[in-house]
Amino acid sequence: MKGFKISLAWQILIALVLGVIVGAILHNQPEDREWLITNILSPAGDIFIHLIKMIVVPIVISTLVVGIAGVGDAKKLGRIGVKTIVYFEVITTIAIVVGITLANVFQPGTGIDMSTLATVDISKYEATTEQVQSGAHSLVVTILSLIPQNIFAAIAKGDMLPIIFFSVLFGLGLSSLPSEHRDPLVKVFRSVSETMFKVTHMIMRYAPIGVFALIAVTIANFGFSSLWPLAKLVLLVYAAILFFAFVVLGTVARMCKLKITTLMRILKDELILSYSTSSSETVLPRIMEKMEAYGAPKAITSFVVPTGYSxxxxxxxLYQSIAAIFIAQLYGIELSLMDEIVLVLTLMVTSKGIAGVPGVSFVVLLATLGSVGIPLEGLAFIAGVDRIMDMARTALNVVGNALAVLVIAKWEDQFDSAQAKEYEQQLRIQTAR
Incomplete structure (x- = not known):
């Protein structure tokens, strides 16, 4: 079959299935599992994650500088920034309310015998949680953390918000220079941006191996047996994510004369990849590239996507709100309406600006549960299946951020509908082949 080529999406799907099979086999072979995981599978998965982390910062800086320099208007940029933050706050608040409502309606935590549940050590999250609970990630400190004392230190640590802040200021400063000084530097940053996107395509060739290794390690460590006692929780989280994607985000897309199903078709490779790796960072460069190709201007794409990650x-x-109510039901705790309002408000604050923290969802939950008297120890019961749910919520994060780019572009009346139609036509031709 000359010229036959398997697409990246199919390569990742095949790797995902093989990873599940190998992981299931290893789970029943404890004597061989530890050596294979430590020496082969974990390093193979970590290589892919490290490769992605390597390219994210250069892409964000270069695309932001080029995009902002192209805008050249501080008032216009400020307007885009305000609209972006308002949109993010509205959508995430809806997600919290939807999660709490579904958890109260379907009650996934009732009727479960806690003695049948396996527990996982969650002590590794405690140090970070104490920082969050003590106010280290309060609103004021989050605002202060936007401004880097040392931009090179922020770049080294991969702190996205300070990097975005510096890049925006640098782009505005660059745009105010005379053209003879501005244009050569803009060309350099544009070349860096385009080069890094080429590097991204090179790294994606390794993606199936990374996916295979990461999913195999997950299944080998936890197996499928840990899923059954918590199947109701897992199913509710998946159902809630599908509901939010197709109904809530679908409604938002329809209001902007877009189709959420078309967006998902455009991002099918990225959705499979982010689902498999449980990391939205792995697809950040490709979302920016595709949304720009679909008709969103570079200035909006390069600002909205990185900001959306925080x-x-x-x-x-959505997951955090369901998990909080689930643990309360597990312990038989009746939450009043005021308790649930406090839970919504607390999640709205604690979930902002800590995207770079390892185990972010657990950290947020640990920092939140105490505010309404829910035992923190309850998280140990769901830690074993957290990765399974993390895969789905990461995919929803990707769809939400991609849609946000298009919504802000439409809101600013900068969306290129003709370019979008042409892109959709190309997509249909590719799909038909």
């Missing part, structure tokens, strides 16, 4: 985690906030 402020627009729809899947994570």
């Amino acid at each position: 402020f627009n985690l729809d899947g994570s906030t």
Whole structure:
């Protein structure tokens, strides 16, 4: 079959299935599992994550500088920023309310015998949680953390919000220079941006191996047996994510004369990849590239997507609200309406600006549960299946951030509908082949 080529989406799907099979086999072979995981599978998965982390910062800086320099208007940029934050806050609040409502209606935590549940050590999250609970990630400190004392230190640590802040200021400063000084530097940053996107395509060739290794490690460690006692929770989280994607985000898309199903078709490779790796960072460069190709201007794409990784985690906030109510039901705790309002408000604050923290959803939950008297120890019961739910909520985060770009572009009346139609036509031709 000359010329036959398997697409990236199919390569990742095949790798995902093989990873599940290998992981299931290893789970029943404890004597071989530890050596294979430590020496082969974990390093193979970590290589892919490290490769992605390597390219994210250069892409964000270069695309932001080029995009902002192209806008050249501080008032216009400020307007885009305000609209972006308002949109993010509205959507994430809806996600929290939807999660709490569904958890109260379907009550996934009732009728479960806690003695049948396996527990996982969650002590590794406690140090970070104490920082969050003590106010280290309060609104004021989050605002202060936007401004880097040392931009090179922020770049080294991969702190996205300070990097965005510096890049925006740098782009505005660059745009105010005379053209003979501005244009050469803009060309350099544009070349860096285009080069890094080429590097991204090179790294994606390794994606199936990374996916295979990451999913195999997950299944090998936890197996499928840990899923059954918590199947109701897992099913509710998946159902809630599908409901939010197709109904809530679908309604938002329809209001902007867009189709959420078309957006998902455009992002099918990225959705499979983010689902498999439980990391939305792995697809950040490709979302920016595709949304720009679909008709959103570079200035909006390069600002909204990175910012969304800290402020627009729809899947994570939806999951956190369901998990909080689930643990309360597990312990037989009746939450009053005021308790649930406090829970919504607390999640709205604690879920912002800590996207770079390892185990972010657990950290947010640990920092939130105490505010309404829910035992923190309850998280140990769901930690074993957290990765399974993390995969779905990461995919929703990707859809939410991609849609946000298009919504803001439409809101600013800068969306290129003709370019979008042409892109959709190309997509249909590719799908038909």
